Structures are given as structure tokens and as C-alpha cells.
Amino acid sequence: MAKKRYAYFQGCSLEGTAVEYDKSMRVVFDALGVDYVEPEDWSCCGSTPAHTVDHVFAAALAARNLSIIENMGLDVVTTNCPSCLMAFKKAQYSMENDGTFKEKVNELLDEKYNCGVYAKSSLQVLYEDVGLEAIKNRVTHIIHDMKAAPYYGCIMNRPPKIAQFDDPENPTSMDRIISALGIEVCDFAFKLECCGAAFGVPKRKMVNELSKKVIAMAVDAGANCIIVACPLCQQNLDLRQEQINQTTGSNFNIPVIYFTQLMGLAFGYTPKELGLDKLIVSADHFARSRITKQEYLEREKAKEQEKKAKKEVKKQETGEEENP
Amino acid sequence: MRVGVFICHCGNNIAGTVDVKAVAEEIRKIPGVAHATTYMYTCSEPGQDEIKEAIKKYNLNRIVVAACSPRMHELTFRRTIEKAGLNKYYFEMANIREHISWVGENKEANTKKAIDVITMAVAKVMQDKPLFSSSFKINKRVLVIGGGVAGMQAALDCGDGGLEVVLVEKSPSVGGMMSRLDKTFPTIDCSICILGPKMVDVAQHEKIKLYAYSEIEDIKGYVGNYQIKIRKKATYVDWTKCTGCGACMEKCPSRNAYDYFNFGVAPTRAINIPFPQAIPKKAKIDPNYCRQFTKGKCGVCAKICPTKAINYEMQDEIVTEDVGAIIxxxxxxxxxxxxxxxxxxxxxxxxxxxxxxxRLLNASGPTAGHILRPSDNTEPKTVVFVACAGSRDKSIGVPYCSNFCCMYIAKQAILTKDHIPDSQSYVFYMDIRSPGKGYDEFTRRAQEDYxxxxxxxxxxxxxxxxxxxxxxxxxxxLGTQVEVEADLVVLGTAVLSNPDAARLAEKLHISYDTFGFYVESHPKLRPVETNTSGVFLAGACQGPKDIPASVGQGSAAASKVLALFSKDMLESDPAVAKVNINKCVGCLKCVRTCPFQAIKENQLRDGRIVADVIETVCAGCGVCTSTCPCGAIQLQHFTDNQILAEVNALCQG
Structure with missing residues (x-):
């Protein structure tokens, strides 16, 4: 069977503030042999500004891209950005289920869209199509001193009717990927909490307060790194972390990295290749402290043997007492 | 043939959108109609009197009433004409209210349709034959399904009324949900203290035969004569020998069995007596956890039992009971x-x-009545109650109100303060629904005094x-977001029907709603009857209900059974299937399709095989009529000729 080919939709933020998400995603896709191709002449997905004003127009913006992908003969588009993902999914859902809506949207398009392209987040592609086993097998380095708080953001799996991926209240896909990399995952209650989203410009204080809650919860849970899958979450938690400290009187210094960057580190890539240098709160120490898988296994083995030996001694002591 | 037609105005219900006078005018023209008139309320006493007088005055021998649905008043009018000396099956009802005036706004079209419908009824009534009920003996025993407070009340009332009662309870003890409660609202009296004596009465009542840990396997028969198959589930303990000493429970090494009685608050033993006041107080083994069953060896309880009551080989047993009515x-x-x-x-x-x-509040619960939160067994100082957890929520599939949560949450909040005086309770609610006697005062007390x-x-x-x-x-x-840091959160979860409610309903031939609650015969006027005669409802199987309402219904259902059994003979409905043995070819297709097993094979004296309907079992559904290839089996009062007469009247008109 021929390998599945995905259309990879980059989206605007991955060209700008989240360029490291794009960079690291390509590295990870290549490392895991995911076949992807970029649609030419892609345009705005129809996210935030458009869909708050006009649903038909927003759907048309999304459908223009989907129609390009349809004409490339592909049926799945994958995108990193949850906003792009939702824009595509919502357009697809509304057009599939409402004939008049579909007509209205198609009136605005040069090339009619026939609803043949399904959007999947890159997280879903890695989790479902590539699979945990393949990810596990590709790991070369273990970041043994990381305690990760996986932060999914609000729209990666919600609303469930449209997202159709993972648990809408307690998602675990990213948790499992991080675990597959051999990294400890914290029990983090705010996986879906609002980070403040795009209100950072008009209501900066409010966004700072909301983001603070997320970071504080991660720190309380014992995490020393927040793993994200959304460019906007990353921006609010990382770029604005110093702002949060100033507004709320906190003193956070916790790296906020993309799950793809984390995968890249575990696959042995250099910080530069993964765009780690783009982070405001540095995560370089994790790159330095990672050890090779072999070394890690040897350490684990030694620990195991030590434990066994202790058990053996204990057994002998108690055993003698029980059987006189 | 002299047909009388009485057209009802039903106030404005019918006359508002049907020109009843014009209808009467038109109907009078039909050959055979000797009299047609209209009346304001035909079902009223003067309305019925008018029918009786008309029968005498115009010498009528067939009657049609055009009014509401036959479900409403067919019986009323049948009685009326019977009193006037006619056979009660010389009567037809034309439904011009539910089928016409209530659903159509166009008066002209409605009037025309009313004429058509009445014309059909006239054609049918001319084909009607006199039918006579036969009477049959009834078995004056009653089956009560469920040993909760409603079922026990019904059983005790029936027993006290002199009826023999068979009480079937699916769990190992009677008592139901009420036996799990700590206190009851609005009086804060101890639940088991008022229920316990009733449970003992049930056990000791000479008229009540209790089958605990048993389920209904199969129901056959009809009002007055039911045959019930009961599955006595294997307890692996011989209850004739078990004394309820509890020695087995103490020694059982399997300590992690799920505790159904305590809703999993704490584990129990694989062999257990569900609670100290259990009736019957007998032990039972849960084979999912018992080591003898899961690992094939253990036998501790068998060794310890002083009366040698343990029997690992026990199998389910089916017993049969004959009864005349079911609650x-x-x-x-x-x-x-x-x-x-x-x-x-x-x-x-x-x-x-x-x-x-x-269960945490209850003195005989797993924490001996100390409120300890499950995670770390500490006393919670802040408790948050969430009302409507699932109720009134379409997304959960529960759009209805669960009836008693508002009240028990207020009760639990009060008890929390009693148990832990320095605690603070919060209740998140949508509306406080407390419409019972002393209920609203109670919720106010929770807020103001506690x-x-x-x-x-x-x-x-x-x-x-x-x-x-x-x-x-x-x-x-306040129009704001609030956050409460709680030690313990209690969800007032939605009330659902039993998961096997639909299966039981199908065995009983009673109907249930979208949510699995059983449907009463009339929501206001026949609250404990079902549409299957001889089957009555009590308690929350009909809809969420608190204790007083459940007890009330239990007694009501019992009184219905006592009234039914006050006669020695019951009259059968003659509108049942009848076989014309001259036409029957003995294919017996009807025997196989009858959903009530009302048709049996019969050998005539000349050796010929024909079908034979057991009149008392036949429910008059008519399935056999449409199955019969030669028209030999006919549903009385709905014969092919009668139906065709209606069709002809409609098509010719």
C-alpha cells in the first residue's frame, strides 16, 4: 500500500511567532517518515477575526484552502494550529450538514469545494496514524529530569461534536506521547483551561491573570516544563511570562515548549534544528541534561538490581523468622 | 335497523371548529338513521339521559356518539345504552375531537371530515353483532415486583386485606433505596428506624411469601390468571440453614468485593450480608470475587460455617407461582x-x-457514621453540593427534574453541620424545588438555621x-464567577429508570416512556393503573418520587387490587378472536403468530385439526386475523365485513 500523503497547512502564526513549531514539526514528520506536501497559494484559514463576524465568509476562507487541497487529490489536511484546525473542521461540518450553507459558501469561491477533505491536527496524525509504538522506537535520548505538564488548550478537542478527537474533558493523547518519550507526566488539572487567547491586545491584564492560573497550576503539580500544542497558548505563557510576573507579582520561570520540540529532543536533534533558541524562557538545560537511551537503560537496570538485592536481603531475614 | 346519532359540541372543543348542526343535518339523510341530534355535553348526566329517552321515543336499536376519543368515554356510553336495554356492542364512537376539531383549523374541511367519519361509524354500527361477556374465576393472589418501600407497602396492605402475596426482590434484601438512607426529610427521622419494622413485618407476615435475590423470568396469562416464572438466583448459601451469624463474612479472605449496598463507598467481602438490618438476614457469595470461583480454591467460609450452609455447586432455580394481579x-x-x-x-x-x-452519614455505613472523605479519610470542613448533576440536562438525556434531590441535598447539608459543627456547606442549585408539605420550610431552615x-x-x-x-x-x-475550595464534593445525581426496566415492561405488556419509566393509564385520573388490566404501578418505576409519594402509591395500588379481587368472577371482553371451524384449514399459522399464546390446536371429533382461541387469554390485538390465509379467524366487533362496511361508506361518500 502506498504511504498516506497529507496536505500540511502551515497557517499564519507558524510563519511568524511560532516558526519553531513549524520547524520542529517538519523535523519530527521527517524523522517518523510522514509524507506531507504543502498546498500552493494557501491563504487565511478564516479563524478568529472572520468567524466572529460572518460564518459564511469564514467558511469560504477555509473552504478556499480545502478546495485547493481537494484539487491536489488529497483527502486529509493536517495542521499544527488548533485555530486553523477548528476553522477547517467547522467549515467542513457546516457544509456537509447544511446544503444551503454549502451553496452560499460555494458562491463566494472560484473553485467549488465538494467537502472531500478532512482536517486532522498534527497531534492526531502522530498519535493515531503514526502511533505510540513508532514514536517509542524512534527515541534516542531520554530527558530524565523533566516533569511535563501537557497543556492542550481550549479547542484542540472541543466541541466534541466537531473535534471528534480524544476526550473533551480529560484528553490524554499528548500525555501518552510524552510518556512514550520516556518523560514523566504530571497530573495536571488545567489541560483545557483558557489561556486568555487573543485578548492579549485589548485586555492584557485579564489574559495575564488567566495565563497565570495555568502556569501556577502546572508549578503546583510539580512540573518544570509546560508542553503545548497551540501557538497562541505558547505565546501567552512564554512570551508574556515576564508580563505575568509583573502584573500578578509572581516569579515564574518555566519553559513552555511545543510537543514537537520535545519529540525532536528525544529523537536526538540539536536545539538549533528545533528552534529552541526562539523561546523566551530558555529550555536549553533540558537539551543539555538528556542522556542517550542506552545510558538511561543501563541506569535503570542498575537501579532495578539494587532494588532486587535489597528485597532478597529482606526476604532472607523475614523468611528465617517464619520457618523455624 | 334504526340508528341514533348523537353529536357532541364538547363546549367549544368541537363546535368551535366543526359546524355540528350542519353535520347532524347531513347525517339525517343516511338511510337507516332514524334520529340525529347535537348536544352541548353528551357525556354529562342530562346528555346520557337524552340518549336513553331517544332510544325509547324513536325506538332506536343502534347508537353512534360522535365526540371524543373512544379511550375517553366508550365505556361510559356502552353502559348508558345497556341501561336502556340495548346490547352494549350495538354502539360506535366517532372521534371528531382528537382526530378533527383539535387538529384542524379550517371549519369547512373539518365539517366535511366529521360527516365522513360519522358516516363510517353508522355503516359499522349497522354491521355490529350483539356480543356477550362470559365470566371466569380469578386467582386472588397478587405478585409484587420489588421490595422497596413502595413494594413493601403494597404487599403489606394486600396481605392485611387478606390476599396472599408473592413478593419478588432482585437484591439479597428487601428495603430498596430507602434502606440506604441515613435520615429522611423533612423530619430528620432515622430512615431504617421507620423502615426496619416494615421490613420485619414483610418477613413475618403469614400472607406474604418473599423471594429475595430473585427475578421475574417470564409472565404468562391475563388478569385473574397469571403464571409467573421466578428465577431464584444462586446465592451459594443454603438459606434454610444460614442463621445470619456473619462468621463467614468475618473470615472471608477476599476483601475487595464491590459493595452494591454501599454503592462502592468501601469494599466488602466476597461472602456478605449486605447490612445489619437485612431481611432476610442471610449471606450470599459474589462469584466475581470469591476465591473459590476465581481461583478454584479457598473454601474458608465452608469450613467456618457452623451450620454447613455453604454450597458452591448451587444453581439458579426456577419456581412457578400463580397469581391474579401484579403490582x-x-x-x-x-x-x-x-x-x-x-x-x-x-x-x-x-x-x-x-x-x-x-452511606458516609449512616451509622451502619462503612465509616460508622463519621463523615470521612474517601481520598485520605479526613473530616471535610467544606462540603459543596451540586444539585441537578445530570438532571434537567438535555445533553445527558435527562430533560426532567429528578424530584427529590433539592430536598435530600438540604437534608445532607443540615446533617453535615450536625456531624461537623465547624463545617461549612455550599449548595449550587438551578431552582429550589420543594413543593411538599413542610418542604419549603425545611430548605429555609438549612439556609437560615444551619x-x-x-x-x-x-x-x-x-x-x-x-x-x-x-x-x-x-x-x-451576583452575576459573577465563583470558586469554592472544597474538601468534598457531593453530586445530586439524576434519577434514571432501572437499566432492565424495558425488559420487564415487555414481559408485563405495559408501556414505558422514552426514559424507561412505566406509563400509567391516565396521568391524573388513573395514576397507578396501566393499560394492561391487572397490572398496577407503585413508586419510582413510574417516575422519580420521594418516600411519601411512593408509599401513597403502594397503598393505592394495593387498594386497586383489593377492589379488583372483591369480585369472585371477572367478566371477559367478548371482542376477541373467534375461529370459524368450517373455514379453518388447520395450518396453525395463527398459533405461531399470536403474541399472547392465546390460540391452541384443537382436534375435532372427526379428527380434523383446527385452531381454537382461549377467550380469556386473547387480548383482541387482531394479529391472527391478518395472518389467516382463508379468513377463518375473525376478531369479534372488528370483523372483515365490519371494517369493509366502513371503507365502503367512506369511498362511496
Missing amino acids: VASGYSLLDIERLPEYGGGRFPDVISGIQYE GVKYIRGRVSRIYPKGKKMVVRGADTL
């Missing part, structure tokens, strides 16, 4: 908190359901923060 009091179930993921139900140990909290803080708004999310559970919700009166 269904099968109760309800509760929404699993795992279906509320936004509240962390099932994920966080300190988010529990109301019934689980009830300082329970009521917050009007929904909870959006519950999440852990250190050792606390943070409950985030809206305060719609």
Missing part, C-alpha cells in the same frame, strides 16, 4: 457519576454521589488543587 414497584437507578466528566466524576475520589454521601450557603448557578468545572477540590461555577444572582 410493579421495581424502583429506579441513579446516573453514574462517570457520565459527568466535567465534574471529574470517577476520576477524583473526593467527588461522590449523593447516595454515597448518604448557615448553608446557597449559590444560584451551575457548576462548570471541578478540579483538584493540592488536597482540595476547587468547584468553579456561576453565581447568577
Whole structure:
């Protein structure tokens, strides 16, 4: 069977503030042999500004891209950005289920869209199509001193009717990927909490307060790194972390990295290749402290043997007492 | 043939959108109609008198009433004409209200349709034959399904009325949900103290035969003569020998069995007596946890039992009981908190359901009546109650109100303060629904005397923060978001029907609604009857209900049975299937299709095989009529000729 080919939709933020998400995603896709191709002449997905004003127009913006992908003969588009993902999914859902809506949207398009392209987040592609086993097998380095708080953001799996991926209240896909990399995952209650989203410009204080809650919860849970899958979450938690400290009187210094960057580190890539240098709160120490898988296994083995030996001694002591 | 037609105005219900005078005018023209008139309320006493007088005056021998649905008043009018000396089956009802005036606005079209419908009824009534009921003996024993408070009340009332009662309870003890409760609202009296004596009465009543840990396997028959198959589930303990000493429970090494009685608040032993006041107080083995069953060896209880009552080889047993009436009091179930993921139900140990909290409050519960939160066995100082956890929520599939949660939450909040005086309770609610006697005063007392803080708004999310559970919700009166850091969260979970409610309903031939609650015959006027005669309802199987309402219904159902059994003979409905043995070819297709097993094979004296209908069992559904290839089996009062007469009247008109 021929390998599945995905259309990879980059989206605007991955060209700008989240360029490291794009960079690291390509590295990870290549490392895991995911076949992807970029649609030419892609345009705005129809996210935030458009869909708050006009649903038909927003759907048309999304459908223009989907129609390009349809004409490339592909049926799945994958995108990193949850906003792009939702824009595509919502357009697809509304057009599939409402004939008049579909007509209205198609009136605005040069090339009619026939609803043949399904959007999947890159997280879903890695989790479902590539699979945990393949990810596990590709790991070369273990970041043994990381305690990760996986932060999914609000729209990666919600609303469930449209997202159709993972648990809408307690998602675990990213948790499992991080675990597959051999990294400890914290029990983090705010996986879906609002980070403040795009209100950072008009209501900066409010966004700072909301983001603070997320970071504080991660720190309380014992995490020393927040793993994200959304460019906007990353921006609010990382770029604005110093702002949060100033507004709320906190003193956070916790790296906020993309799950793809984390995968890249575990696959042995250099910080530069993964765009780690783009982070405001540095995560370089994790790159330095990672050890090779072999070394890690040897350490684990030694620990195991030590434990066994202790058990053996204990057994002998108690055993003698029980059987006189 | 002299047909009389009486057209009802039903106030404005019919006359508002049907020109009844014009209808009467038109109907009078039909050959055979000797008299046609209209009346304001035909069902009223003067209305009925007018029919009787007309029968005499015009010498009428067939009657048609054009009014409401026959379900409403067919019996009324049949009695009327019977009193006037006519056979009661010389009567037809034309439904011009539910089928015409209530559903159409066009008066002209309605009038025309009313004429058509009455013309059909006239054609049918001319074909009607006189039918006569036969009478049959009834078995004056009653089956009560479910040994909760409603079922026990019904059983005791029937028993006290001199009837023999068969009480079937699916769990190992009678008592139902009420036996799990700590106190009852609004009097805060101890639940088991008022229920316990009733349970003992049930056990000791000479007229009541109790089958605990048993289920209804099969029901055959009809009002007056039911044959019930009861499955006595294997307990692996010989209950004739078991003394309820509890030695086996103490020694059982399997300590992690799920405790159904305590809703899993704490584990129990694989062999257990569900609670100290259990009736019957007998032990039972849960084979899912018993080591003898899971691992094939153990036998501790068999060794320890002083009366040698343990029998690992025990099998389910089927017993048969004959009864004449059935009271269904099968109760309800509760929404699993795992279906509320936004509240962390099932994920966080300190988010529990109301019934689980009830067990924590109860002196004979797993914590001996000390409120200890499940995660770390400490006393909670802040308790948050969430009302409508699943109820009134379309997304959960429960659009209805669960009836008693508002009240038991107020009760639990009061008890929390009693148990832990320095505690603070919060209640998130949508509306406080407390319309019973002394109920509203009770919820006020919780707020005013016990300082329970009521917050009007929904909870959006519950999440852990250190050792606390943070409950985030809206305060719609203040118009703000609130967060309460709680030690324990109690969800007032939605009331659901029993998971096997539909299966039982099918065995009983009674109907149930979308949510699995059994449907009463009339929501106001026949609240404990079903549409299957001889089957009555009591308690929460009909809809969420608190204790007083359940007990009331239990007694009501019992009185219905006593009234039914006050006669020695019952009259059968003659509108049943009848076989013309001259036409029957003995293919017996009808025997196989009859859903009531009312048709049997019969050998005539000349050796010919024909079908034979057992008149008392036949429900008059007519399935056999459409199955018969040669038209030999006919449903009386709905024969092919009678139906065709109606069709002809409609097509010719």
C-alpha cells in the first residue's frame, strides 16, 4: 500500500511567532517518515477575526484552502494550529450538514469545494496514524529530569461534536506521547483551561491573570516544563511570562515548549534544528541534561538490581523468622 | 335497523371548529338513521339521559356518539345504552375531537371530515353483532415486583386485606433505596428506624411469601390468571440453614468485593450480608470475587460455617407461582457519576454521589457514621453540593427534574453541620424545588438555621488543587464567577429508570416512556393503573418520587387490587378472536403468530385439526386475523365485513 500523503497547512502564526513549531514539526514528520506536501497559494484559514463576524465568509476562507487541497487529490489536511484546525473542521461540518450553507459558501469561491477533505491536527496524525509504538522506537535520548505538564488548550478537542478527537474533558493523547518519550507526566488539572487567547491586545491584564492560573497550576503539580500544542497558548505563557510576573507579582520561570520540540529532543536533534533558541524562557538545560537511551537503560537496570538485592536481603531475614 | 346519532359540541372543543348542526343535518339523510341530534355535553348526566329517552321515543336499536376519543368515554356510553336495554356492542364512537376539531383549523374541511367519519361509524354500527361477556374465576393472589418501600407497602396492605402475596426482590434484601438512607426529610427521622419494622413485618407476615435475590423470568396469562416464572438466583448459601451469624463474612479472605449496598463507598467481602438490618438476614457469595470461583480454591467460609450452609455447586432455580394481579414497584437507578466528566466524576475520589454521601452519614455505613472523605479519610470542613448533576440536562438525556434531590441535598447539608459543627456547606442549585408539605420550610431552615450557603448557578468545572477540590461555577444572582475550595464534593445525581426496566415492561405488556419509566393509564385520573388490566404501578418505576409519594402509591395500588379481587368472577371482553371451524384449514399459522399464546390446536371429533382461541387469554390485538390465509379467524366487533362496511361508506361518500 502506498504511504498516506497529507496536505500540511502551515497557517499564519507558524510563519511568524511560532516558526519553531513549524520547524520542529517538519523535523519530527521527517524523522517518523510522514509524507506531507504543502498546498500552493494557501491563504487565511478564516479563524478568529472572520468567524466572529460572518460564518459564511469564514467558511469560504477555509473552504478556499480545502478546495485547493481537494484539487491536489488529497483527502486529509493536517495542521499544527488548533485555530486553523477548528476553522477547517467547522467549515467542513457546516457544509456537509447544511446544503444551503454549502451553496452560499460555494458562491463566494472560484473553485467549488465538494467537502472531500478532512482536517486532522498534527497531534492526531502522530498519535493515531503514526502511533505510540513508532514514536517509542524512534527515541534516542531520554530527558530524565523533566516533569511535563501537557497543556492542550481550549479547542484542540472541543466541541466534541466537531473535534471528534480524544476526550473533551480529560484528553490524554499528548500525555501518552510524552510518556512514550520516556518523560514523566504530571497530573495536571488545567489541560483545557483558557489561556486568555487573543485578548492579549485589548485586555492584557485579564489574559495575564488567566495565563497565570495555568502556569501556577502546572508549578503546583510539580512540573518544570509546560508542553503545548497551540501557538497562541505558547505565546501567552512564554512570551508574556515576564508580563505575568509583573502584573500578578509572581516569579515564574518555566519553559513552555511545543510537543514537537520535545519529540525532536528525544529523537536526538540539536536545539538549533528545533528552534529552541526562539523561546523566551530558555529550555536549553533540558537539551543539555538528556542522556542517550542506552545510558538511561543501563541506569535503570542498575537501579532495578539494587532494588532486587535489597528485597532478597529482606526476604532472607523475614523468611528465617517464619520457618523455624 | 334504526340508528341514533348523537353529536357532541364538547363546549367549544368541537363546535368551535366543526359546524355540528350542519353535520347532524347531513347525517339525517343516511338511510337507516332514524334520529340525529347535537348536544352541548353528551357525556354529562342530562346528555346520557337524552340518549336513553331517544332510544325509547324513536325506538332506536343502534347508537353512534360522535365526540371524543373512544379511550375517553366508550365505556361510559356502552353502559348508558345497556341501561336502556340495548346490547352494549350495538354502539360506535366517532372521534371528531382528537382526530378533527383539535387538529384542524379550517371549519369547512373539518365539517366535511366529521360527516365522513360519522358516516363510517353508522355503516359499522349497522354491521355490529350483539356480543356477550362470559365470566371466569380469578386467582386472588397478587405478585409484587420489588421490595422497596413502595413494594413493601403494597404487599403489606394486600396481605392485611387478606390476599396472599408473592413478593419478588432482585437484591439479597428487601428495603430498596430507602434502606440506604441515613435520615429522611423533612423530619430528620432515622430512615431504617421507620423502615426496619416494615421490613420485619414483610418477613413475618403469614400472607406474604418473599423471594429475595430473585427475578421475574417470564409472565404468562391475563388478569385473574397469571403464571409467573421466578428465577431464584444462586446465592451459594443454603438459606434454610444460614442463621445470619456473619462468621463467614468475618473470615472471608477476599476483601475487595464491590459493595452494591454501599454503592462502592468501601469494599466488602466476597461472602456478605449486605447490612445489619437485612431481611432476610442471610449471606450470599459474589462469584466475581470469591476465591473459590476465581481461583478454584479457598473454601474458608465452608469450613467456618457452623451450620454447613455453604454450597458452591448451587444453581439458579426456577419456581412457578400463580397469581391474579401484579403490582410493579421495581424502583429506579441513579446516573453514574462517570457520565459527568466535567465534574471529574470517577476520576477524583473526593467527588461522590449523593447516595454515597448518604452511606458516609449512616451509622451502619462503612465509616460508622463519621463523615470521612474517601481520598485520605479526613473530616471535610467544606462540603459543596451540586444539585441537578445530570438532571434537567438535555445533553445527558435527562430533560426532567429528578424530584427529590433539592430536598435530600438540604437534608445532607443540615446533617453535615450536625456531624461537623465547624463545617461549612455550599449548595449550587438551578431552582429550589420543594413543593411538599413542610418542604419549603425545611430548605429555609438549612439556609437560615444551619448557615448553608446557597449559590444560584451551575457548576462548570471541578478540579483538584493540592488536597482540595476547587468547584468553579456561576453565581447568577451576583452575576459573577465563583470558586469554592472544597474538601468534598457531593453530586445530586439524576434519577434514571432501572437499566432492565424495558425488559420487564415487555414481559408485563405495559408501556414505558422514552426514559424507561412505566406509563400509567391516565396521568391524573388513573395514576397507578396501566393499560394492561391487572397490572398496577407503585413508586419510582413510574417516575422519580420521594418516600411519601411512593408509599401513597403502594397503598393505592394495593387498594386497586383489593377492589379488583372483591369480585369472585371477572367478566371477559367478548371482542376477541373467534375461529370459524368450517373455514379453518388447520395450518396453525395463527398459533405461531399470536403474541399472547392465546390460540391452541384443537382436534375435532372427526379428527380434523383446527385452531381454537382461549377467550380469556386473547387480548383482541387482531394479529391472527391478518395472518389467516382463508379468513377463518375473525376478531369479534372488528370483523372483515365490519371494517369493509366502513371503507365502503367512506369511498362511496
